[in-house]
Amino acid sequence: MDYTALKNLRTSDFEKASRGYRATSHMANAAKEALERRIAVKMRESLSGVAAKSALHQLRELAKDFHYTQVECGVISTALNALVSDLQAAKKKLDAAVADAEGEKLTVEMDGSVTYPAGGDKYQGKTPPGGTVNGVTDETAKALHRQAARFHPNPHYARAQEYADRIAVALKEATEADEKWTPKLRKLRADDDLTVSAADWVDAQKDTGGVRDGADHYLDGIKTPPKDGDPEDNAEWWKHLSADQRDAYISLHPASIGAMNGIPADARDEANRTVLAETRGQYEMKLNAIPKEPSPQFVPIGARGDMTYSQEWLDWHGKYSERKEYLEGKLKGMRAIQDRFDRTGENGLPEAYLLGFDPDGEGNGRIILANGNPDTADHTAIYVPGTTTDISTIGEDSGDTPSDLKRSESLWNESARLAPGQKISTITWLDYDAPDIIPEAASDRYAEQGAPILHNFLEGNRTAHQYASGETGHTTVIGHSYGSTLIGDTAKTAGWNETPIPADDVLVAGSPGMQADHAADLGIDPKHMWAMGGGSDDFIVRHGGYLSGLGDNLVIPTDPEFGGNIMTSDAGGHGAFWDTEGGQASLSLKNQARVVVARYGDVTLDSKAHW
Incomplete structure (x- = not known):
């Protein structure tokens, strides 16, 4: 990411998108619960017969679709928040470096370099000229620049190099965030059919893992769960999280939240239903990958027609x-x-x-x-x-x-x-x-x-x-x-x-x-x-x-x-x-x-x- 892009970056656009996906996730969850806990209940109370059973089956399939939508939109929302967290950290560093440079009458150029004025003691009747420096991120290069600054006749050089290096670090972090999250966000796409399959849930599990691996900085900003905490510790931790923070933990750590004694039953249920759906998809795919049992199981042997297991079946077994x-x-x-x-x-x-x-x-x-x-x-x-x-x-x-x-x-x-x-x-x-x-x-x-x-x-x-x-x-x-x-x-x-x-x-x-x-x-x-x-x-x-x-x-x-x-x-x-x-x-x-x-x-x- 270049200097101009980071300088003019508005993370509010990503935050707005995140809120939209989170709202969609909540809406899908509400629809799922309405189908499972109210509409299906009323249907059972008032209807019976083959048609009613078929309708209930369709409702269950629709609820499954809403559940998948809830989980995926929740993961996307959390991914966008994590991207915002990474970009904001980089932008905060950039803005601080620029403000500090400008406070010392240095000029930050459009490419992120820093220009410093002439200054210092005259040598042979001339004031040491000004110049422009580019920042570096490598620690060895930084050390060489610091050593050169001690001998540079212009005192502004050292400060300009320091700010240019800080700008370079900010740009590097922003670029890394962009390169990390762009492919992750592109992967968060469902297929174009209307069936939530076992493969879809396995993909959802992979999506969650990918986002979780990249969201360290974002999660570091949230108070972590108490290590080996008792139920009271867990309840206090959960109580002081915001709604978005709770959603983030359920999205990225459903198995951990689902097993945490002391937090509300509805949160554990939401987390464990995700684990159940993803695990079921994983196990169904593993089962489907096993070759079909060979037939016949037995084959004749000898002149009398005695039977024995076929070698093909024994190998499969x-x-x-x-x-x-x-x-x-x-x-x-x-x-x-x-x-x-x-x-x-x-x-x-x-x-x-x-x-x-x-x-x-x-x-x-x-x-x-x-x-x-x-x-x-x-x-x-x-x-x-x-x-x-x-x-x-x-x-x-x-x-x-x-x-x-x-x-x-x-x-x-x-x-x-x-x-x-x-x-x-x-x-x-x-x-x-x-x-x-x-x-x-x-x-x-x-x-x-x-x-x-x-x-x-x-x-x-x-x-x-x-x-x-x-x-x-x-x-x-x-x-x-x-x-x-x-x-x-x-x-x-x-x-x-x-x-x-x-x-x-x-x-x-x-x-x-x-x-x-x-x-x-x-x-x-x-x-x-x-x-x-x-x-x-x-x-x-x-x-x-x-x-x-x-x-x-x-x-x-x-x-x-x-x-x-x-x-x-x-x-x-x-x-x-x-x-x-x-x-x-x-x-x-x-x-x-x-x-x-x-x-x-x-x-x-x-x-x-x-x-």
Whole structure:
């Protein structure tokens, strides 16, 4: 960039364009939310049949288009702001150098050189003449100029060279900014069709990475997130960012913002939905790149017509089958999340909030999905699943047993029925490496590693609610099977005598043990400790806890001596605590919901805690 261009540069034009793209991003987001959370809901309530299903499908596709528009326009807006930041830094240096030069009666020429007048002591009757110098940016050349200035007879020479060098540095920085951002901005273009494909989302992810790599100076001007900050630190940081700064961080660091405990649920949801869409596109492209499985799988061998695997199939199987199974499993979990988004309004379901997502995180993948906004809820329940829970199966029903995501939905429905007019949020929390097989569930290792993560999330839930609503609301943490063991370790992590577990009630179902003799040993008020057991297979799990040592001194939460409330349960098996039949909640589900909405007197008990 030359001197005249930088001198006359008006960054306001770029800033205006940035505001335009940001406004378009917000408009697209509003349109997406209107389609998903209002229009589709009303359609489900009033229409049915094939035509209605087709219309809902078209609405979902349109919402996908708006989401893509939102993300790309957000990235473009942030890129323009980053360009402005780089150019303004260079222009500020130029303007300061020019002002300083002119203040000393030096002349800055149209090419950025500096002219100085005659001056200094006369030599042989003549005053040393003036001249013009060009700036340099190389440090070695600058050092040579400084050395020459010490011997130059005209004292104006040294000052002119200094200002010319400062101008040259400013021009160099402006040129570098222009050369850096011009190709990046040119790449921020969608294809010319009307379909948002997997490739489009992969391109969007690349666009974000490219802008992020170039936006260092711009982001340096924004207060950085607290390093290893607790939820309170995160909430304070977010609170003091401007709307544009928040948009910039969501655009450039969606995965980081989506995982940050303590900031608002709607911000985490927006960030994680972007991560979900981009990751799904990436995984779909990887899956599509795997060659089709060869056919036939078997070929005849020998005169009798015996069959064996074909060599072609064996080669394919050895190279691709494991990878294919892995990708299909992860994509199944992603589709389950999208399915929950698409069912907002169905049977009264509230909007969903994706509070955490990482297909490879914590071993089995990470999903934290809320029904209803926990930041504004009167009652929030956090459901922690147990052994074998994985992103690939978290949305998959098993026979009559509902999936982990459906369990949370059933709990929301029953809780909302019991507390009309109150806001309810139920959260499925898979953010730890659950044991993959039953023998692994005999080890405390998984619970010990997951406990600090769960504790941080519970603290973040409480902090975000406090910032949004001015109070904390009522929170119940529910552990199924090994999830209850994790809650026990989380209570220990809390250091209960100083910082109790951040929940008002603790409820466990089918617990193999919480590694404590009594609820009070975990800092849990026995009046707010609830436990229920189930049928024959649940009996095996609980006694497995005895044998494995997860039940401390052979004591588990459904034992009277543990000191909690033992709830009546009609669950016929270890996974049946959330069953519904004919739209009616089971007694086990009703009792859980009664705790969730703090209707303690309505809970049916087999025995009370020893208080």
